[in-house]
Amino acid sequence: MRLHFTEAQRAFRAEVRAWLEANVPAEPLEDFDTEAGFTQHRLWERTLSDGGWGMVTWPKAYGGRGCDLIEWLIFEEEYWRAGAPARVNQNGLFLLGPTLMEYGTEEQKRRFLPAMASGEEVWAQGWSEPGAGSDMAAIRCTAVRDGDHYVINGQKTWSTRARWADWLFGLFRSDPASSRHRGLTFLLVPLRSPGVTVRPIRQLNGLPGFAEIFFDDVRVPVDNRLADEGAGWQVAMATAGFERGLMLRSPARFQQTARRLVQLYNERRAEADMDPAIRDAVVRAWMGAEAYTLSTYATASRLIKGGHIGAEASLTKVFWSELDQRMHETAMAILGAEAELLPDGGGDESRSWLEGFLFAQAGPIYAGTNEIQRNIIAERLLGMPRA
Amino acid sequence: MDFTFSDDQLEFTDTVAKFLRKEVTPTLIRSLWETEDGRSPELAAKLAELGLPALSVPEALGGLGLGDVDWLPLAREFGYSALPDALLDTAWLAAGALAEDTGNPVCAELLTAIAAGEARIAVGHPANPLVEDAHRADRLLLLHDDGLHLVPASEVRLEARGSLDPSRRLFAVGWQPRAETRLTADPRVAARLFDRGALAVAAQLVGLSQRILDLSTQYTGERQQFGKAIGTFQAVKHRLADVAVLVEFAKPVLERAAYALANGDPLAPVFVSHARVAAGDAAAAAARNGIQVHGAIGYTWELDLQIFMKRIWALDGAWGPRRFHKARVSDFVVDRAGGLDPGDLFAAAS
Ligand SMILES: Cc1cc2nc3c(=O)[nH]c(=O)nc-3n(C[C@H](O)[C@H](O)[C@H](O)COP(=O)(O)OP(=O)(O)OC[C@H]3O[C@@H](n4cnc5c(N)ncnc54)[C@H](O)[C@@H]3O)c2cc1C
Numbered sequence: 001m002r003l004h005f006t007e008a009q010r011a012f013r014a015e016v017r018a019w020l021e022a023n024v025p026a027e028p029l030e031d032f033d034t035e036a037g038f039t040q041h042r043l044w045e046r047t048l049s050d051g052g053w054g055m056v057t058w059p060k061a062y063g064g065r066g067c068d069l070i071e072w073l074i075f076e077e078e079y080w081r082a083g084a085p086a087r088v089n090q091n092g093l094f095l096l097g098p099t100l101m102e103y104g105t106e107e108q109k110r111r112f113l114p115a116m117a118s119g120e121e122v123w124a125q126g127w128s129e130p131g132a133g134s135d136m137a138a139i140r141c142t143a144v145r146d147g148d149h150y151v152i153n154g155q156k157t158w159s160t161r162a163r164w165a166d167w168l169f170g171l172f173r174s175d176p177a178s179s180r181h182r183g184l185t186f187l188l189v190p191l192r193s194p195g196v197t198v199r200p201i202r203q204l205n206g207l208p209g210f211a212e213i214f215f216d217d218v219r220v221p222v223d224n225r226l227a228d229e230g231a232g233w234q235v236a237m238a239t240a241g242f243e244r245g246l247m248l249r250s251p252a253r254f255q256q257t258a259r260r261l262v263q264l265y266n267e268r269r270a271e272a273d274m275d276p277a278i279r280d281a282v283v284r285a286w287m288g289a290e291a292y293t294l295s296t297y298a299t300a301s302r303l304i305k306g307g308h309i310g311a312e313a314s315l316t317k318v319f320w321s322e323l324d325q326r327m328h329e330t331a332m333a334i335l336g337a338e339a340e341l342l343p344d345g346g347g348d349e350s351r352s353w354l355e356g357f358l359f360a361q362a363g364p365i366y367a368g369t370n371e372i373q374r375n376i377i378a379e380r381l382l383g384m385p386r387a
Numbered sequence: 388m389d390f391t392f393s394d395d396q397l398e399f400t401d402t403v404a405k406f407l408r409k410e411v412t413p414t415l416i417r418s419l420w421e422t423e424d425g426r427s428p429e430l431a432a433k434l435a436e437l438g439l440p441a442l443s444v445p446e447a448l449g450g451l452g453l454g455d456v457d458w459l460p461l462a463r464e465f466g467y468s469a470l471p472d473a474l475l476d477t478a479w480l481a482a483g484a485l486a487e488d489t490g491n492p493v494c495a496e497l498l499t500a501i502a503a504g505e506a507r508i509a510v511g512h513p514a515n516p517l518v519e520d521a522h523r524a525d526r527l528l529l530l531h532d533d534g535l536h537l538v539p540a541s542e543v544r545l546e547a548r549g550s551l552d553p554s555r556r557l558f559a560v561g562w563q564p565r566a567e568t569r570l571t572a573d574p575r576v577a578a579r580l581f582d583r584g585a586l587a588v589a590a591q592l593v594g595l596s597q598r599i600l601d602l603s604t605q606y607t608g609e610r611q612q613f614g615k616a617i618g619t620f621q622a623v624k625h626r627l628a629d630v631a632v633l634v635e636f637a638k639p640v641l642e643r644a645a646y647a648l649a650n651g652d653p654l655a656p657v658f659v660s661h662a663r664v665a666a667g668d669a670a671a672a673a674a675r676n677g678i679q680v681h682g683a684i685g686y687t688w689e690l691d692l693q694i695f696m697k698r699i700w701a702l703d704g705a706w707g708p709r710r711f712h713k714a715r716v717s718d719f720v721v722d723r724a725g726g727l728d729p730g731d732l733f734a735a736a737s
Contacts, residue, residue: 133682135612158683202688204697210683275710329671332700336708337515340701341557342549354551357700361678362686369682371622 005074012067013074019051020082031348032088033207038122038164041088045119054117055093058101062109063117069246069300073293076252086348091160092116092123094247096169096188099239103186103227112188124162124191126170126213127236129155134372136171137180137233141215143172143187145229148222150174150187152195152215160366162211163200165191169239171232184232188224195219204358241309243367244317246300251293254320257327257356258289264334264353272334281330288323292316311380314373321363321370328357390642392460400460403437407468413691419471420553426472426523434474435504443482444502448495454483455583455649459641462587466594469698471554473509473520475587477501481508481528484535484580488571493537497526509560512581514707517557521545528580531564534572535580538562552701554694582648582659584706589641589659589666592702596634596666596673598695603627603677610682617680626676633669640665647734654734657719657726660712667709670699 005013029044030037048054049063057072058064067075087093093116100109115121132138141154156170168189175183191198195218200208227235242248265272265282272278295316303309331353332339339354349356364370378384392400410433419425434440442457444450458479465475482501485494500506509524521527522545527538544561570576604627607618617623644662647655674696678685685692703709719725726732 128683131611133612134617138612204686204688204693206688271710274714277713278710325675332703333708333710335704336710337517337704339704339708340551340555341517342551358551361675362683364679365682365686369679371620371679374622 009070009074012071013078016053016075016078017082019053020078020084023047023051024082024084028083028348028351029085031207032086032161033163033203033205033209035164038088038161041085042119042122044085045087045089049118054119055097055113058097058113058117062113064113069303070297073246073250073252073296073300076250077255078252080252080256080350083350086350088161089116089119089122090248091125091169092121092167095125095239095243096123098242098247099169099226099235102238103235107223108188108226121167122161122165124159124165124168124211126156126159126162126168126189128158130157133158134369136236137184139171139173139184141170141172142176143174143185143220144176145174145222146219149219150185150222150225152187152189152218152220155212155214157212158201158210158366159213160210162191162198162213163208167191168213169226171236174229174232178230181233183230184236185229186226186232186235187220188226189215189218189220193218193220204361205355240368241313244313244373246296246316248367249320251289251296251320253350254289254292254323254327256350257324258285261285261327261331264331268334271336275333278330278333281326281333285323285327285330288319288326292320292323295319311376314368314376315381317367318364318370318373318377321360321367324360324363328353328360332357390639392456396457396460399457400464403439403461404464404467406433406437407464407470411468411470413694416469416471416554416694424522425554425556426520431472431474431507432504434472439474440478440482440504441502443479443486444498445486445489448489448498449502450482450498455479455586455645456642458587459590459645462590463594463597466591466698467598469554469595469598469694475591476510476519477506477508477524479587480510480580480583483583484528484570484576487576487579491570493570497537510580510584511560512577512584512706514581514584514711515705516559517548518560519555519557521558521560522547522556527560527562528570529560529562529564530577530580531569533564533569534574535570535577536562536564536568537570538564538568542568550701552697554698555701578656579648581706582656585663585712586641586644586648586659588702588706589637589644589662592666592670592699593634593637593641595695595699595702596630596637596670599673599677599692599699600627600630600634602692602695603680607680623680626680630669630673630676633665633672637662637665637669643733652734654719654725657716658734660707660715663707663712664709664716667703667712671703674699 029040032038032041052065054063056065056067056075060066097116100112127136129139129141141156143150143152152172168191170187171184172187173183174185195216197214198211200211203209261282335353343352349359379386419427441450442453446452462475485498488494497506507524509518509521509527511518511527511529513530524540527543529536529538542562545558548557548559550557607623608616610617641662644658647658677692681692684690
């Protein structure tokens with residue numbers, strides 16, 4: 001054990017900080033779930049990747065910077081500290097990216113990763129279906145082999161950012177006779193293909209943050225398959241590991257929220273201190289964010305030494321999502337009568353407590369609900385009997 | 388001791404509840420979101436026909452001469468239906484304050500108009516930086532350092548501010564207090580107005596919690612995953628059962644508060660605050676667990692659940708947030724060692 005940043009890591013942090021200070025837009029961008037905001041965020045991804053910061057952990061050949069996971073965490077800390085724009089391509093960069101790295105062919109990596117890092121191709125995730133939410137193995141959307149193509153029919157739903165995204169990665173039933181976890185295949189589907197219909201779904205804040213997608217004889221080349229036919233479930237579980245843990249929701253985000261909460265508390269101390277539970281919650285927020293960060297550094301260290309993320313990603317998912325919910329509830333309690341006011345001129349969840357509060361309600365639902373995570377923790381980590 | 392509502396109270400509540408369920412549908416609520424002023428004059432007229440504006444007006448002035456205890460179950464129903472109208476401000480809060488001085492011809496005249504459904508009064512208090520439904524008011528009842536003022540709509544400047552809950556129409560109000568607008572300098576009237584405001588919020592929060600429970604038990608009984616209704620999973624059941632426990636134990640706390648307020652009990656402020664905290668805790672849990680058991684569909688604009696969650700989140704800061712009310716309770720119990728004798732349960736009024 002050696003708990004301090006090395007000289008090189010400190011230099012890396014300084015380099016990230018300097019670049020962000022020089023490049024982060026002074027004015028916040030519009031919400032990325034608006035058409036204008038989506039375009040602005042895509043352009044920002046371009047700026048990031050021109051600076052070599054698109055996805056720092058990837059090899060340079062794929063548009064990355066060749067950094068290790070510790071540097072990734074440092075990058076994220078600086079990114080959130082700088083108040084830089086939300087990552088519009090987060091599902092591609094943080095979920096599909098690492099999955100491609102593990103399961104993709106060399107050709108697939110070269111085809112997809114650089115365009116992902118530059119924001120040229122924005123990705124949506126297509127797992128859930130109307131009948132397959134928590135019970136993801138109930139997927140019915142089919143992809144039937146026809147020569148060197150798959151023909152997709154059926155429906156996906158709740159697909160984040162699919163409204164304006166270019167590509168979708170999803171799980172499809174390639175063996176119509178199969179059931180549950182068998183016979184599923186992981187495919188990469190261009191959303192502008194003939195036969196694809198994207199219908200936006202408005203979220204609590206009124207913006208079309210996700211969409212349902214209908215497939216009507218959509219033809220996708222076999223080359224767009226990740227791993228073997230029928231191996232989709234195993235690939236998807238690897239992706240879920242990234243989603244529940246350090247990639248999609250790195251600790252920096254929550255550290256930043258905790259810092260903002262401490263600041264809010266200090267600004268409004270006279271009102272906040274009416275209820276000692278608020279001060280307590282603020283302190284707990286900081287401790288929680290700190291604990292999540294430490295745990296993630298420990299995980300990253302283990303992964304660097306060749307470890308793997310398994311069911312313990314479920315512990316992570318429960319921890320950050322409930323921490324986030326409590327932090328935003330505390331902020332609302334401090335704000336009191338002002339909490340309900342819509343932010344002047346908009347503002348995404350990293351700036352507006354109200355937007356953040358709404359989004360925090362989704363945390364215990366997406367990436368696998370917390371009930372499901374608790375089942376996984378109990379059954380797979382604690383070895384308790386299955387229901 | 389009789390801790391029950393009378394048959395008359397229950398019957399009237401039932402009539403109002405039936406009316407609200409039929410008329411104040413999510414479809415109506417959503418259609419009003421899209422309108423400029425957010426209110427339906429037809430709905431207001433029908434509510435007046437039911438006699439609701441007349442409730443707190445003394446009988447001598449054409450009213451029903453009822454009070455806080457009668458309002459409580461009605462306000463719960465207003466919450467249950469997420470009524471898109473600040474009727475309670477006119478009919479419970481303002482009428483309640485005006486009825487304290489019926490010798491004043493201004494009050495008497497206005498109360499008569501309220502009873503007839505012909506006057507709408509918006510209520511402004513420093514606890515709320517903004518005033519609800521100020522755009523529809525003939526007069527505004529506004530608290531200033533020197534007392535409570537009754538200000539004609541023509542004398543105020545309004546600036547609309549958006550709320551998380553599109554049904555709430557909130558306004559920053561610019562006005563100048565004048566000697567002629569002052570209704571009373573008695574701080575006790577303003578204090579009772581505040582407590583009524585807080586109790587009205589508490590009652591609506593309880594009704595809203597019940598609505599979320601009803602929507603959630605229904606949905607989880609229908610939605611299937613893993614080949615069975617998700618309501619069969621213990622984790623789902625327990626989330627809703629937890630809310631039911633909180634709601635159940637908020638109700639009598641609210642009833643004591645209403646009774647104390649109606650009877651001029653000096654401990655009414657403490658009891659109201661207790662009610663407001665209990666209702667707020669129940670409602671926060673109802674919204675949190677309600678959306679959770681719905682899954683992603685609960686996070687959509689389409690699902691009506693949002694109407695009730697957003698009303699909860701918006702009201703939770705109104706008429707003193709929970710932190711304020713908790714401080715009033717803690718000041719009484721901890722700092723003044725109040726309420727520690729079993730005989731204190733119903734305080735001085737008993
Ligand atoms: C903001 C947001 C973004 C999303 N983005 C995407 C995306 O990009 N791509 C995608 O594919 N999906 C996405 N989802 C969908 C998400 O994966 C699902 O919402 C989630 O898997 C739950 O499924 P469901 O919504 O159908 O809820 P359900 O499965 O119907 O669950 C409803 C409730 O029942 C509980 N429950 C279900 N089964 C059990 C059980 N066995 N034991 C105990 N409790 C149980 C759940 O925990 C939940 O509380 C997103 C969701 C949200 C909210």
